[in-house]
Amino acid sequence: MSESNKIKVEICLGTTCYVLGSFRLSTLEEQLPEDLRGVVDVVGSACLDLCHDRNYGNAPFVRINGDRVVDNATVEKVIDAIREEVTAGGKQA
Incomplete structure (x- = not known):
């Protein structure tokens, strides 16, 4: 699969997210x-700048494909979100 067709997962590594579990x-x-x-x-991101946005819950944050946000992210929640993206996008897993 080409890089452009991959699901991009950005993990916030800003201080708040890191302390609250993104590590x-x-x-x-x-x-x-x-x-x-x-x-x-x-990929890791220095900061996704989502901490102050009231539309989202608590850190740590992960952004998928530039628009979907997983708040209070855990490995399990992120994997579930990736599976949903695969299903929605018709990508073969």
Whole structure:
């Protein structure tokens, strides 16, 4: 699968998110189920600037494909969101 077709997962590594658990997401790529490893591109972000947006819950935050936000993110919640993106986008997992 080409890089442009991959699901982009941005993990906020800003201070608040990091302290509240995004450091646990730093190994997300290694924890992905085998069927998702080829369709996901995981990157860290210095800050996603979502902490003060009342539309979202609590840190840590993960952004998927530039628009979907997972708040209070855990590895399990992010993997579930990735699976939903795969299903919605028709990508093969």
